[in-house]
Every structure is written in structure tokens, then in C-alpha cells.
Amino acid sequence: QSALTQPPSASGSPGQSVTISCTGTRSDVGGYNYVSWFQQHPGTAPKLLIFEVNKRPSGVPDRFSGSKSGNTASLTVSGLQAEDEADYYCSSYAGSNNVIFGGGTKLTVL
């Protein structure tokens, strides 16, 4: 099973909004409303930002939002801040009690 497709990089200036896409197939992203997003700073463990497409765990700022259309999910970071510079990964339920991750997107805050 191939990884979900994410752009390798994205960028934006402080205060701007940036959207990162995550494309899969009908067998994963398109087949279930179970997409998660994780943020990972260098040398640290991933942090859950979004689950079930658009739900935020407590403590995650509402600057982070998720959506899905067809086989593509998206993470939008609004009001970019310097600390948002990190790698971002999507994941999706893929059936048979398994999960698939995206290849990751490096977000640069200009």
C-alpha cells in the first residue's frame, strides 16, 4: 500500500494562511472520514493536531483546521506563527484495522 501523497514543502509568511493537501484513494481517505494530522518538530515525537478529518484535541489552537473532499484531505494553518515551522503528516484509516501515513510536508515560515 503506497503512502498518501503530500507536497514535500509548503511555505507562508507570518500571519498568512497555508493549506497542505493529502491525497489518497477510495480505499483510504475517500472511503472513510478518519483522517488525522500530526505536527513534528525536529528531534521530537509527532503531535496530534486533528483527528476524524476536522476534530481538534484539547489544547490545539483553532488556527489549525481540517477538511476533506473526495480522496483529498487538507490541513489549513491560519495566522502562521514562527513555531508552526515543522513537518506535517496526514494519516488515514485504510480498512482491516490498518492505517496509512502520508509522506510528510515541510512547512517553512518565511
Place this chain on the structure above:
Amino acid sequence: QVQLVQSGSELKMPGASVKVSCKASGYTFNYFAIIWVRQAPGQGLEWLGWIHTNTGNPTYAQGFTGRFLFSLDTSVSTAYLHIRSLKSEDTAVYYCARASSILTGNFDYWGQGTLVTVSS
């Protein structure tokens, strides 16, 4: 507070075995599954599978059956990842995380990661 604390870095020869531990605290261990994910140097996250902490039933991702084994010691709230016949391509940071549901992807607390280096 919820914590998952993993064992320290390992350096192993090709063909050897390694056992990574993941000790949970701050919550009821058998209320959440444990997932395993790895990250090769400079690469993305890779799903290895998960273990049901009530039944001990493991589910392995495609390509990770045979050499990879998930186990539990519920008496000490600890999950284990055992990898045998190590190959150089197994060099990675291995993470555990707790999951309220594999379906929803709610993987809310993660261990700090364990670096496994396979080299002669």
C-alpha cells in the same frame, strides 16, 4: 499526567534482535490500544501496526509480519516491540503511542522514540 516512556537507544549487528519497551502511566492501560510507528533517518512516518491491550491481539501492517512482534506485560503497563533478524534498513526511530481508536486515528500521546541502529 499521561506518559509513554520508551527504552533507550540500541546499536545492533545485522541478524541480531532488539526489544523496545513502552511504559505507560497516568491512565488505565487497557482502555487504550498501543500503536507502533517508525521513522527512518530523514524519512516520513511508517505504520507498523497495533496491539489490543485487553486481548493482546496484534495487527501488523503489510510487510511487517514475521520479523516484528508486539507483546504486552499488563502487570507493569508496558508494551513491547520485538524485531528479529535485524537488517540495516530497520535503522529508524521507533515510536509507540496510545490510541483510543485505530479507526478514528486519535493517537493522542506518544513516547519519546527509541533509536535503533543496525550496523556492523
